[in-house]
Amino acid sequence: MLIKIPLHISGLWYPIITNNPLTTGSIGAGINIALYLTAKLRNTEKCGIILNNEEVLKDHSQTICGKLGANLYVDEKSPISLGYGFGVSAACLLGLSLSSLLIKNNTIEKATWPAHIAEVIYNTGYGDVIAEFYGGVEIRVKPGPPGIGVVEHIYPGRKIDLIVSILPGREDTPKMLKRISRETYDLAKKLVEELLEKPSVEEFFEKARIFTSKIFSYDSIDELLSPYRSKIIGYFRKKQALTLWVEKEWLDEIYSYLNKYFLTFKTWIDMYGVRFENPP
Numbered sequence: 001m002l003i004k005i006p007l008h009i010s011g012l013w014y015p016i017i018t019n020n021p022l023t024t025g026s027i028g029a030g031i032n033i034a035l036y037l038t039a040k041l042r043n044t045e046k047c048g049i050i051l052n053n054e055e056v057l058k059d060h061s062q063t064i065c066g067k068l069g070a071n072l073y074v075d076e077k078s079p080i081s082l083g084y085g086f087g088v089s090a091a092c093l094l095g096l097s098l099s100s101l102l103i104k105n106n107t108i109e110k111a112t113w114p115a116h117i118a119e120v121i122y123n124t125g126y127g128d129v130i131a132e133f134y135g136g137v138e139i140r141v142k143p144g145p146p147g148i149g150v151v152e153h154i155y156p157g158r159k160i161d162l163i164v165s166i167l168p169g170r171e172d173t174p175k176m177l178k179r180i181s182r183e184t185y186d187l188a189k190k191l192v193e194e195l196l197e198k199p200s201v202e203e204f205f206e207k208a209r210i211f212t213s214k215i216f217s218y219d220s221i222d223e224l225l226s227p228y229r230s231k232i233i234g235y236f237r238k239k240q241a242l243t244l245w246v247e248k249e250w251l252d253e254i255y256s257y258l259n260k261y262f263l264t265f266k267t268w269i270d271m272y273g274v275r276f277e278n279p280p
């Protein structure tokens, strides 16, 4: 059994912190892309996550195995590494948590809870677990994991051609979150309310850019994208994740241009979220 989890780029968020990790999470919005982390259960003798041949998230893994009361050792592959803002930490933890379904009776939703709890405890994510579970372009309206939190989805209506690049540098999520002011979160709240009134992919991109420009610098990106600005329908930057929605006819050219500078992928929206596949 292979578990496939889409990567997720949050564009709007404000954390809701309670004394219970299951009612803690973020309200916001984001986009799931057709780039996937895959997870395969290797054994039940020890506890851990091997991501692209390297052991990662050891403390998170111990917390999850503790909650599950089981040892699970999973082998995972992802086209994008941890720490760049593509929700890879949540995807890794979902791979571990959901693997428990192979050895333990539970609902699929409740099997995601340890992943969400670990994200919250270690401050590495608030809305990525529920976002990736359901896929699509989501608006997170109530915090928490699947079964507790609530997401609504924007219907794209057509294929959205996306380009994602990994910008140089790195900043840990807890450090990044500490930089965000009360005013910026008030802005996020207002933008989420407006997005719910006018839920479209255009509005999502516009609002994500407005919010994230209060947190990250856009100077060099705006300059780099200027030759193609009229061919780009929307773009925003979150941590090292640069996401562009481009005119179909310009997809290849803009991809080649950005790929000269950064590791870049052509992709589209994942509409389905987590899936369980039996390899042939």
Ligand SMILES: Nc1ncnc2c1ncn2[C@@H]1O[C@H](COP(=O)(O)OP(=O)(O)O)[C@@H](O)[C@H]1O
Residues within 6 Å of the ligand: 055, 056, 057, 081, 082, 083, 084, 085, 086, 087, 088, 089, 090, 122, 123, 124, 125, 171, 172, 173
């Ligand atoms: N090789 C690695 N590169 C980056 N982060 C790593 C690595 N191994 C473990 N980590 C841990 O992974 C977590 C990354 O979380 P986060 O920044 O939220 O990632 P993402 O943006 O991919 O969701 C941090 O707790 C960090 O300490």
Ligand SMILES: CC(C)(COP(=O)(O)O)[C@@H](O)C(=O)O
Residues within 6 Å of the ligand: 008, 010, 011, 012, 013, 025, 026, 028, 084, 085, 086, 087, 088, 089, 124, 125, 126, 127, 128, 173, 239
């Ligand atoms: C923005 C973030 C708090 C962290 O996202 P990442 O950098 O991908 O771990 C996310 O989980 C959210 O709630 O929107």
